[in-house]
Amino acid sequence: MRKRRDTDTAGVSESERLLFGGPLRYDMGWSQHADAFLELGFRAMIVRLPALLGASLRLARQADRRAARTVLTVEAGRGVAQAVSLLAVNSVLGRLMAGGPIDERLRGAAPALATVAAMTAVAALLRAVSTYATGRLEPKVERVATEQYLERAANVELAAIEDHAFHKLLDTAQYGAASARRMIMYGTRVVNAMISLVAAAGVLTGLHPVLLPLLVTMTLPSAWSALTVARRRYESFHAWVQHARAGRLLGSLLIEPEAAPEIRVHGVGGFLLRHFRAMSETAEAEQARLARLAARTGLIAAAWTGMATVATYATLGGLLLGGAMALSVAGTAVIAIRTGSQSLETLVVEVNALHEEALFVGDLERLYSEAAGWAVPSGGVALPEEPREIRFENVTFRYPGDAARPALDDVTLTLPLGRIIALVGENGSGKTTLVKLLAGLYTPDRGRILWDGVDAAAADRRALAERVAMVAQDFKRWPFTARVNVAVGRSSVPVDDERVTAAVAEAGAEDVVADLPRGLDTLLARNFSGGHQLSGGQWQRLGIARAAYRRGRILIVDEPTAALDARAELEVFDTIRALADSGQTVVLITHRLASVRHADLVHVLDQGRLVESGTPEELLAAGGVYAELYSLQAEQFQKAPVPAAEAD
Numbered sequence: 001m002r003k004r005r006d007t008d009t010a011g012v013s014e015s016e017r018l019l020f021g022g023p024l025r026y027d028m029g030w031s032q033h034a035d036a037f038l039e040l041g042f043r044a045m046i047v048r049l050p051a052l053l054g055a056s057l058r059l060a061r062q063a064d065r066r067a068a069r070t071v072l073t074v075e076a077g078r079g080v081a082q083a084v085s086l087l088a089v090n091s092v093l094g095r096l097m098a099g100g101p102i103d104e105r106l107r108g109a110a111p112a113l114a115t116v117a118a119m120t121a122v123a124a125l126l127r128a129v130s131t132y133a134t135g136r137l138e139p140k141v142e143r144v145a146t147e148q149y150l151e152r153a154a155n156v157e158l159a160a161i162e163d164h165a166f167h168k169l170l171d172t173a174q175y176g177a178a179s180a181r182r183m184i185m186y187g188t189r190v191v192n193a194m195i196s197l198v199a200a201a202g203v204l205t206g207l208h209p210v211l212l213p214l215l216v217t218m219t220l221p222s223a224w225s226a227l228t229v230a231r232r233r234y235e236s237f238h239a240w241v242q243h244a245r246a247g248r249l250l251g252s253l254l255i256e257p258e259a260a261p262e263i264r265v266h267g268v269g270g271f272l273l274r275h276f277r278a279m280s281e282t283a284e285a286e287q288a289r290l291a292r293l294a295a296r297t298g299l300i301a302a303a304w305t306g307m308a309t310v311a312t313y314a315t316l317g318g319l320l321l322g323g324a325m326a327l328s329v330a331g332t333a334v335i336a337i338r339t340g341s342q343s344l345e346t347l348v349v350e351v352n353a354l355h356e357e358a359l360f361v362g363d364l365e366r367l368y369s370e371a372a373g374w375a376v377p378s379g380g381v382a383l384p385e386e387p388r389e390i391r392f393e394n395v396t397f398r399y400p401g402d403a404a405r406p407a408l409d410d411v412t413l414t415l416p417l418g419r420i421i422a423l424v425g426e427n428g429s430g431k432t433t434l435v436k437l438l439a440g441l442y443t444p445d446r447g448r449i450l451w452d453g454v455d456a457a458a459a460d461r462r463a464l465a466e467r468v469a470m471v472a473q474d475f476k477r478w479p480f481t482a483r484v485n486v487a488v489g490r491s492s493v494p495v496d497d498e499r500v501t502a503a504v505a506e507a508g509a510e511d512v513v514a515d516l517p518r519g520l521d522t523l524l525a526r527n528f529s530g531g532h533q534l535s536g537g538q539w540q541r542l543g544i545a546r547a548a549y550r551r552g553r554i555l556i557v558d559e560p561t562a563a564l565d566a567r568a569e570l571e572v573f574d575t576i577r578a579l580a581d582s583g584q585t586v587v588l589i590t591h592r593l594a595s596v597r598h599a600d601l602v603h604v605l606d607q608g609r610l611v612e613s614g615t616p617e618e619l620l621a622a623g624g625v626y627a628e629l630y631s632l633q634a635e636q637f638q639k640a641p642v643p644a645a646e647a648d
């Protein structure tokens with residue numbers, strides 16, 4: 001059995017090791033499935049041909065049934081026209097080489113000649129129709145495949161996006177859509193070549209039984225060569241896809257605006273460029289290796305074809321000399337062999353190309369099935385309309401990988417709705433993880449999250465998300481207008497301008513919008529003409545406006561004031577308090593403990609565990625972690641009192 005050569009073909013470059021901490025290849029279940037394709041030999045490939053053609057046809061029919069039918073009919077017609085034409089040529093030669101006066105022979109050959117001419121015209125016409133129909137079909141196939149890819153990618157759990165194996169599959173599968181498009185082209189050519197081959201083979205077998213095996217021997221070498229080269233290319237692609245990904249990442253880092261200041265001030269440009277070059281050079285070496293092997297394989301195949309061709313014509317000569325074949329038959333045989341070997345060669349090359357594309361479409365299909373496994377479940381138990389509390393019961397959650405401890409460890413706490421609940425704790429204590437579980441982005445490994453007794457794990461996830469509005473620490477700064485950046489909080493309904501204005505006011509973002517050159521219609525993407533750049537604090541207010549626009553029952557705000565000045569911070573907390581007064585539940589994560597004093601309930605986390613719960617006053621009085629963190633912050637102000645203004 002052939003073995004994959006990941007380890008010996010794709011050496012890990014020093015750049016990969018340094019920048020990405022090790023080899024960028026992983027042994028994954030699905031790539032073993034890909035090996036199954038790689039083990040295919042010529043025979044197995046022929047056996048798979050119907051399935052490949054079936055897959056092309058399925059793709060085509062999904063995209064445009066009528067165009068698919070037209071292409072299929074027209075290609076079959078072209079094949080038949082070629083076959084009839086070959087038979088007519090045979091008849092022409094037979095007539096011309098028969099006995100009798102030349103004018104009689106010519107007259108005899110005339111109908112067959114007319115048939116040849118008619119068939120040539122029909123074939124040209126059909127070719128034009130096929131070109132048009134395929135041209136219409138191909139982009140549609142690519143669009144449908146791309147849409148399905150994007151739709152599935154958008155519908156998987158967050159954990160899938162963070163899973164490196166799934167992410168690699170997302171990366172490789174993106175080539176599948178273009179391959180699906182090409183499968184239509186190759187599929188069409190295969191059907192055409194198959195029909196004309198059957199015609200040529202039929203004629204040859206009729207002429208002399210020995211001619212058909214000779215034809216096959218002549219064409220086998222190119223089949224072997226094309227298959228070998230394609231298999232190597234696919235192997236290499238899979239082994240190197242992570243490498244290419246890392247190279248692209250380095251390239252994009254060099255031009256992205258967020259990295260631009262550091263690239264200039266810290267001089268990171270040269271560093272990134274050096275690594276980019278080193279990685280490109282390793283990739284180039286792989287390309288050179290493939291080219292060398294392809295050249296060698298091509299030479300061997302050419303030598304083999306040459307010998308087979310000599311043997312074929314020698315056999316024909318022998319048959320002629322021995323009187324076993326008439327000259328007219330030998331003439332037709334030469335034409336049929338040329339047509340047949342051309343068709344067979346086309347068939348082999350196109351089947352091989354079809355096979356290669358099918359491998360990539362296979363990745364796409366694997367993505368579809370893996371994505372189905374990772375899909376956010378639809379349906380489920382209904383959640384209470386007006387829940388009174390959400391309760392975490394012994395919740396443990398560990399991120400995939402080799403983290404030393406769970407991000408949340410046996411956490412039991414209550415979030416009473418209609419209140420402000422603050423989550424407090426040092427960096428990495430699990431606050432963000434807790435709200436992500438609350439929002440349904442992850443499910444606990446152990447324990448339950450109960451909405452008035454209904455387990456969130458069994459609940460309708462879309463209904464759960466409906467009730468949550470979230471301003472994450474790294475909320476998305478969409479490269480759209482300010483209006484869309486707010487209204488995207490509830491993108492399932494048309495933009496409601498009144499609601500946008502109200503949300504902007506609720507978030508205290510009116511000044512931010514007023515300062516924009518085109519108000520709410522200002523494009524917030526600096527890289528586009530007319531685009532505008534907001535400051536971190538301005539963005540943060542817009543993020544809160546987005547959450548206010550969403551009007552979820554539970555508002556999760558993760559570090560809302562991190563980028564705000566002191567006055568803005570006070571205003572944002574006032575806003576949050578006002579929201580809570582109107583009955584909205586606010587789950588607030590913040591390190592500014594002075595602002596936490598407005599919370600109704602504070603949960604303190606430490607290394608993934610809940611260590612304290614209570615009102616801010618209770619916690620201060622208890623003298624635990626909260627009180628310690630609070631006095632640390634308070635001390636900073638006491639140690640640096642505001643200098644008294646000097647008397648004039």
Ligand SMILES: Nc1ncnc2c1ncn2[C@@H]1O[C@H](COP(=O)(O)OP(=O)(O)OP(=O)(O)O)[C@@H](O)[C@H]1O
Pocket residue numbers: 162399400401403407425426427428429430431432433434
């Ligand atoms: N997506 C992730 N994949 C793997 N580990 C993660 C991920 N997100 C967080 N962690 C880890 O989980 C632990 C808790 O992180 P979390 O972000 O919940 O802390 P936090 O209390 O919100 O911290 P901060 O105050 O710095 O925002 C940390 O050890 C962190 O490294």
